[in-house]
Every structure is written in structure tokens, then in C-alpha cells.
Amino acid sequence: NVDVMKDVTLGFGEALQQCREESQLTEDKMEEFFHFWRDDFRFEDRELGCAIKCMSTHFNLLTDSHRMHHENTDKFIKSFPNGEVLSQLMIEVIHQCEQRYDAEEDHCWRILRIAECFKTSCQARGIAPTMELLMTEFIMEAE
């Protein structure tokens, strides 16, 4: 499960470079997307929420009201090896987080809060990938 999350994170993270300009997310705020899983990662910059919104749009994962598109998200997760073992759970977690922050009208801020909630829930459920795992894979991919 942790391996599936690793692959989805690295796959999703491929859209970061394309979204930097649009979201004004500078490298000092987030160098690489997988740093999302670091213990000391802070969810403070609105730009990060904007970047996740842009990246989600890039993969067609949002509806017109900027909420998760369940069907497309399911297909996206299942496009990774063994994605089917985690797809339902991930969608459920994100959906619960969406409901918790539904009153926030600013899309970037809301998505940032949802992302933080998603990370915390994944850690509580033991499906968050470790940084060692992510970094090793990231470096191997780059070589």
C-alpha cells in the first residue's frame, strides 16, 4: 500500500514543473512534490494549494466546482501498479477531508487544507510512504 502511494505521489508530482508559474510556487517553498510527506513539511503557503489545484487540473481530476472528480481520480489511481488496492480508500479519505473544509470558498486555501488533512489521515492509516522510499525512487528515476 505504501508502495502504491509512492507511485501515485511520484506520478502526480510530474505536473509540478508545469504548474510552478501559474501557481507562483517557488522552489524555496517546495523543491520537489514528494517533500509533501516529510515530517517537517508545513502547509502554510496558499501557493502550494494553487499548485495542487493546477496539478489536479492537469490530470483532469477536478470538477467545474473544483472538487474531486471521483471517476477520473479512480482511473488515475488505477493507472499505477496495484492502484486498485488503494483507490477506494484514497477517494474516501479525500472526500471526507473535502467535506470538513467545504465552507472555505477560496479554492487554493481549501485545497491546501484538504491536502494537509489527506496527509494526516494517510499517516494515521499507515498508508503514507516513507521519505526514504520516495527519495530512493526519485533519484533512481532521475538517473
Ligand code: M21
Ligand atoms: C498521492 C499523492 C499526492 C497527493 C497530494 C495531495 C492530495 C491532496 C488532495 C487534494 C484534492 C483536492 C480536491 C479538491 O476538493
